[in-house]
Amino acid sequence: MEVDVRNERGPLWDWDALVLAAGGELDGTPEKDVFGFSLDSREISPGDVFVALKDKRDGHDFVSKAFAAGAAGAIVETQYQRKAGDGPLIRVADTLVALENIGRAARSRLAPEARVVAVTGSSGKTTTKDMLRAAFGRLGVTHAGDKSFNNHWGVPLTLARMPADTRFGVFEIGMSHGGEITPLTKLVRPHVAIVLNVLPAHLGNFVSEEEIADAKGEIFAGLEPDGVAILNQDNLHFERLRTRAQSSASRILTFGDAEGEPDAALIDCGRRARDGMEGQRILAEFPSSDTVTYQIALAGRHIAENSLAALLAVDALGGDVASAAKGLAELPALHGRGERTLLSLSRGNILLIDESYNANPASMAAAITTAGQARSDEHGRLVLVLGDMLELGDKAEELHRGLKEIIDAAKADLVFACGSNMAALYYDLPADMQGQWAATSDGLREPLLETLQAGDIVMVKGSNGSAMVPLVGALKQHHATVADDV
Template sequence: MQPLWTFPELSAVLGVEPEGGVDRPVTGISIDTRTLQAGDLFVALKDQRDGHDFVSIAFKADAAAALVSEGYQRQPGDGTLFRVPDTLKALEALGRAARDRIGPDASVVAVTGSAGKTGTKEMLRACLAQLGATHASEKSYNNHWGVPLTLAQMPRETRFAVFEIGMNHAGEIRPLTKMVRPHAAIVTTVEAVHLEHFPSVEAIADAKGEIFEGLVPDGTAIIKYDNAHVGRLKSIAERFGAKPVTFGFGAGADVRGDDLKLDHDGSELIVRFGERSTPLRIAMPGRHIAENALAVATAIDAIDADVEKALPVLAGLQPPGGRGARSVLHLEGGDALLIDESYNANPASMRAALATLASVPRQKFPRRIAVLGDMLELGADAPELHAGLKDAVEDAGIDLIFACGPHMKGLYDALPKSKRGGYAQTSSSLQPLLLSELHGGDAIMVKASNGTRLGALVEALKSKFGN
């Protein structure tokens, strides 16, 4: 394989000459010295911390070069430096250049939505990897630095690329999708999230619709049919010359799911593309996962890739950590099931997770326990949206709720005392309450926004009972 970047290529894109060091191939790009690999270009971003404080550490880890601001003071042991006025803008330039250099036969898909972005991206990654060299966002690298970083890391041999694009405010998706220039763009769904920063859900739909502005000419806008804002999103897509294609279980969807069979260990359905159809088995449980798989199928078809060859991989694909990953806990009295949904949460995804917990068979795991933390960025509607989960808890037949955070206390107080397992303001305070209650035969689902830090509770459970 060719190097990711050569020094002459970096100089041409950045408009500066390398300073010091020796010429060597760049094999990757890093913004974090904790994960930097030998041969990486280290980019010193100024974000939560100033990356310039770690340049020398990067060279000690055998970085090939560092991208730094013009005012950076070279330190003993530093290697090759590329000095630029603004390191983020330089990273964006590298991203655009990487997008320009992939072959004309390459296909790019972008994904956004109020829920399901990362899961959909990972399904697309797995499916397209069956067809050719595939590049995709790592983790949830979907923001103002994550998208250009993912672009800049894209090998020139890429045949398929998948980019997750997120936002908290209006206007954030627009510049990112214009860098990515996708052939197909997915909006998984539009729901009441980020209401702290938006006047209405309609405004959220408009912000999500920005992803269609970056589509290449005659690109495809992929929109959930079973959503109140489908018409609004189709109008946005058409305004920018895109072809809208809908997916879902409704009879009017362009790509429709039929004969859906949901089970605790996955689902089966028929995917219909007009007159064509193909069976689909998905290892990850939940109706919401099946809906996202329909979006995946729609995108693969939209870029004229082989759907029948790509989709079967979903029969074995497991959910990632924080987004539905399952593990067994060895507790007193037998094994328990832990479902880790701790990375993100909003009202729609919380209801979907509770419904998925309800599918766990009571014959094997008789008791259902939900550990729920605050859903963040909901603004003035937060108290109502948290307390409003009561019906979803009841519908799912949850036996005990453990709640964490000031907003989730509204739900906890609304529940009958028989369902109140314990409440605490913080994850660390909730942990002993939960540990004292668990025993063999429990199915435990943990879900919250990442800022609630329930991921630490999941790791504690796995560390104590996972081996």
């Protein structure tokens, strides 16, 4: 069989074991080793097995394209008709169930000493997942998901991709409705389960924030015996979550501001910046150690607090916190989640803060506050580009208007906004702060490009459905990049 040099530790799966795990039948003769899985025929790497899921599009329509791109095989439903050029097929009754089965088998084949951490919350899950990956990566072989793979297909896909020699597994689990986390956490079977926060996200799908807290608390249902729950002591729904955790966790650990005396206490987070490319120096205490000082390249107090949760997980599993913390200094901001880029103008630079990946009232407020803190001698106006926050139900207009106080506190100079919900906020602002409102993000492109000037700080944020990502792309395309986030 061919050897894929991208995985020096050898194949991810043996074909016989994979067919058994999927609960299917092999049709064809494998000629390539299995090094991964993909759900998108456009993202196939050599050695990937393509899983033909039925979602917004039927993956069976792209099986042949996957093989043409170098797939080692494909998992398809029994009735799929083989086409010319198709390689080995694993035929199953249901491809999603097969992916779940493979994920379950991947979790079961880990060594007894391996440890798994799962994280959920209304905001900050992906960044915290990456902090967990960076922290545990200093201590042993660590596996974590790509991007925001936190839903009904993303979690089993991340499990399926997990090598058998993984020492630490890190999983992000999300939801938009009640009952969605329970089956995922039971697949993951974490030794540590973290709830970062409960905030008014997806409020349109719930009667109250209390219901959101109950949905987030489902993560504890999958805890292994002697499992640990980690909670944000400063969150409004802490007591509700603690009560939920008590039925499953052998220990409950807390993180938060030092004043409340949590297990992991944030004593101070001091800004460190160079040309607006901001990070933090953090002073904190953990149960197994004295005061620990560490640096992260990401800005914002909310990021500092979430770093406590990541390092508290290390502490809970007996790892060295000081050593793990060194990994956080090397973690860059992700596209759409606080990435900072200097853009060139003829007479100076613009600092672009890209927060374009999704939004809820709490994450929007945190992003605005952090952008306001980026002011320095090198930067002048603060320009906010805001898209609708979606799935907020009857409280949408009220929650959008509620951002005005945060905007005032950040001392924003101009606000560009799009979407019907943001109109409620935009027209409550003083006339001299109104840059432009448009029904869609596309309507902001030209006015924004025409308005920006050297020295501006520009922060872009909105829910995915508001399509703010193209605005970030337009800014980068229009202005040459000076330097990326460090």
